[in-house]
Amino acid sequence: MQTAGNNAILALRRFFLLARRHCSVSAQTASAGSQTNATQPPPPSKSGEAKMRGWQLHNYGGIEELQLSDKLRIPQIRSSNECLVRVRTTAVNPIDLAMLRGYGAAVLNKMRCQPGDGIEFPLTLGREFCGELVQKGMGVPADTLPLGTRVWGVVPVQASAGAHAEYVAVPSYCLAPAPKELDDSEAASVLYAGLTAWSGLYITGGLGGPCGAVTADGGGAHKRVLVLGGSGGVGSLAIQMLKSQKVQVLATCSENATEMVRNLGADLVVDYNNSEAMEELCKYAPYDIVLDCSGQGGEKAAESKFDFRQYITFSSPLLANIDKQGLGLGALKNVFDLVQTNIRSVSQRGGLVKWGFFSPAPQGIQFLKKLVEQRKLMPQIDSSYGFGDLPQAFEKMKGGHLRGKIVVKL
Structure with a gap:
């Protein structure tokens, strides 16, 4: 149990420090005497x-x-x-x-x-x-x-x-x-919401291929992505990022936010409280990515009415399970939850459920800055x-x- 917990900590530490590989070599080779100057x-x-x-x-x-x-x-x-x-x-x-x-x-x-x-x-x-x-x-x-x-x-x-x-x-x-x-x-x-969206799409989702995750090139042209919760901090930036890369974007939000989300560039905006409108999303399935920015979580993926290749949620139980059950049991519970969720998801909707996380990657910051300078993101x-x-x-x-x-x- 303790070994599983330690492995979970090491995995998380490696994830949070992913961007260090992109730092300047000079920062790594500075002498001990100059490091605190x-x-x-x-x-x-x-x-x-x-x-x-x-x-x-x-x-x-x-x-x-x-x-x-x-x-x-x-x-x-x-x-x-x-x-x-x-x-x-x-x-x-x-x-x-x-x-x-x-x-x-x-x-x-x-x-x-x-x-x-x-x-x-x-x-x-x-x-x-x-x-x-x-x-x-x-x-x-x-x-x-x-x-x-x-x-x-x-x-x-x-x-x-x-x-x-x-x-x-x-x-x-x-x-x-x-x-x-x-x-x-x-x-x-x-940056926080933007890097969360960027990491979910390009690191977890592999939207732009291998280069999308390790460079500021973006990518994903002609893919189809459904953004759940398009009016929030992460969702609103995700829509703009995707449209800048020529991705077909559909989004859900509440009725009083539909005009705002439409102005962000979404090709179709649906009120999630309108069951008839939600049915319309089935016409565009399967989606290359369903990006859950609304907090639904992976357990809701199999209950959706539309097929997808990837369902990426930022509401994972990863840390919550460890908080509740400790490092060892919590790590095992995470593995069990992810496997169980994917068995249901693959069998019912044909795609995988993945957990997305914020990542302070410098190439992600560069990507977002480039979009701002091109006036494609606000x-x-x-x-x-x-x-x-x-x-x-x-x-x-x-x-x-x-x-x-x-x-x-x-």
């Missing part, structure tokens, strides 16, 4: 001390557990490829609300803590940001990321210090110069909050039925 010290606060404001979590639970402090230490650069960013705008994502409640704690705490160190709290949530590069390790190339650059980036899910603070430190492969076509709020609304913003009102942003996320992203301005 930085090109510029962190700017001090008004009091003269290197402190910052940030929202912390000291216990899992409800939104009331979020605590604002103005005495947090500014993160320190600890390796040659790390960057310190002054955050201008961040966002609240479904993963933040889930992690607030303790989702994934069994696995993520193992990944974030050093051996023998069981300290889990405090945590700072926040997976994406737009800001200014103020400090960097010696392994970060000066020509591609000079100090003062306006950058957009993401925070790996296993990191304990997220972007709901005035400063955040991330590996250099997790950020890039922000496209000038987007303002700060828009730039902070793309994030949808549902609402905006001030930094002191971040708990209200969480309440908005908790209420659901969003039309795009929730941003928080510092």
Whole structure:
């Protein structure tokens, strides 16, 4: 049991660190003495001390557990490829609300803590940001990321210090110069949802073939994809990404969001509450990919009325099973669930069910930036909050039925 659990942890660690293979070789070969050096010290606060404001979590639970402090230490650069960013705008994502409640704690705490160190709290949530590069390790190339650059980036899910603070430190492969076509709020609304959609389509789904997963080339022309939940953060970006690659896109959403989703470029938009309209989706089957951005999960795949070759969902039970049953039993339960789900799916709908995950891959960031610069991708913003009102942003996320992203301005 323990071996299965350890194997699961190793597999997850390898997945989350996939993008490291694309980092600069210079970051890997920097000397030990230069790894902790930085090109510029962190700017001090008004009091003269290197402190910052940030929202912390000291216990899992409800939104009331979020605590604002103005005495947090500014993160320190600890390796040659790390960057310190002054955050201008961040966002609240479904993963933040889930992690607030303790989702994934069994696995993520193992990944974030050093051996023998069981300290889990405090945590700072926040997976994406737009800001200014103020400090960097010696392994970060000066020509591609000079100090003062306006950058957009993401925070790996296993990191304990997220972007709901005035400063955040991330590996250099997790950020890039922000496209000038987007303002700060828009730039902070793309990468987490965009990389989730990109990873599901191109890494899990293999939409563009082998090159689609390891390059920024995209691909998938003339394929047919059904996006479930086209009005949300992930779904709205997935539709634009697919249309930019000449993919035929069909989408579902609620009735009051159909016009918005249609304007994103979807070839057919269906109200999921309209049974007659949903029947129309059968005319276009089989789908090369059904992309579940609505939280239905893989167990619903076999119950659909249309055939598909792949059903990719971002609502996998992977971390939840381990949270509930521990590493060993949870890992076995994941294998059992995936096998059982696919037996039903293949026999009834002819296709496989797969789990999609966010991946901070630099080629994915490059792909998204290219689409923004070509004006083929624009994030949808549902609402905006001030930094002191971040708990209200969480309440908005908790209420659901969003039309795009929730941003928080510092």
